[in-house]
Amino acid sequence: MLAVSEQETRLGLASELADIEMRQRAIVQWNSSIRRLLANFDEARDTLEQIAEEDEKNLRMLETVMTNFGMRVEPKEFTKGFTELVSQRIGAANAPFVEKLGAYALVKQNQAMCGYLVHKVAQVCKPDVKAALGPFEGVQTSMEKQVAQISSLMEKTAVKMISGEEPATGVTGRIRDAAATVAGAVINTFGKSGDEMDILNILRMDHAKAKTLFQEIEQSNTAVEKNDLFYQLRVDLLSHSEAEEQTVYRHFQQFDEMKDRFDQAWSEHEEIRTALDIINNLDASSRAFEDRVKDLRAIVQDHVDKEEDEIFKLIRSKTDDDLRIRMSQDFISRKSQIQQHISPHIITSPMSSPGTSPAL
Ligand SMILES: [Fe+2]
Ligand SMILES: [Fe+2]
Secondary structure, three states, X not given: OOOOOHXXXXXXXXXXXXXXXXXXXXXXXXXXXXXXXXXXXXXXXXXXXXXXXXXXXXXXXXXXXXXXXXXXXXXXXXXXXXXXXXXXXXXXXXXXHHHHHHHHHHHHHHHHHHHHHHHHHHHOOOHHHHHHOOOHHHHXXXXXXXXXXXXXXXXXXXXXXXXXXXXXXXXXXXXXXXXXXXXXXXXXXXXOOOOOOOHHHHHHHHHHHHHHHHHHHHHOOOHHHHHXXXXXXXXXXXXXXXXXXXXXXXXXXXXXXXXXXXXHHHHHHHHHHHHHHHHHOOXXXXXXXXXXXXXXXXXXXXXXHHHHXXXXXXXXXXXXXXXXXXXXXXXXXXXHHHXXXXXXXXXXXXXXXXXXXXXX
16 A cells, blocks of 8 residues: 555645635636627526536635645646636637537536545545535535536537537436436535535534544554644644634624623633644654643633533624624635645645644
8 A cells, every 4th residue: 555644645635625726716707708608598597507606605615625624735737727728718719619618518527526536535534634524525516416517508509509400308418417406406405515604613613623633633653643633733723713813703802791701712712822832842752742732632622612602602692694604704714814824834844754843
């Protein structure tokens, strides 16, 4: 078996996710051109509108998954070049109709294939990665469904375009339509692609991931792995707490009756950050590291319990669904900015060397 370190696996996944996100951002931009391209085909209108809406939701969900995953890298140069090439094809004034639609369909297929790859890699990863990538299932199912929908659209429109005739409703077309219908039903039943996450769900997901990482560090047998896992935990806790302060705590501190409670939670964050700094300077194979991680676990668990119990109640009392969804988007983008600030250190750091965890 190929020996791949924990950090390398995570970097590999981060790289796939970065590629998927970059392509998804491009797809969202191309969607209006594709809708204009097929404007004369009534049968395409509803499907394309639904695809465009779903693509934007999938992009937001990807952003959530990536911040929850907690490790960011640049998209690959190849992916950047390829996406740029497709942009040019779709934007070219003189490109043939079928070629433009084909280029678009190609990227959609690429998304579905890489989405499947991420899903399969996550299956053999540690539980914190599986937890972070949970909402990706819905995105991936949606991407697969869209491939079937676009193939079917291409068939309907391009046949009409070239021959002036309706396509014969052959077996292939019926299978594609059926595949899209089944995938749609799967999303409606199990998936999350259409759901907007509210801030309480987002915070809860982060809390669950931190809990899992603590377990993984304690169960880990090697200092190298402990170090990699602690590095991830540190990035997660630092970005979570800072984003939480700036987007959630700050908002509720303006209410007199809540100020004290949020001030107290803020000072608990300070305590967590201090403990993280101390552990960061310890050798992952030492007894002191083990003891301090155990202490930190207790502090974090206590803070999380109080947050989910008391603070979530306060948040609920002052917000409606819309505000909680908007807050989650603010939280994700803030957390993502903090991670992007951290990420260059991750990329350039020597991987999996104990004691070389880069400074944040
Ligand atoms: Fe929290
Ligand atoms: Fe907190």
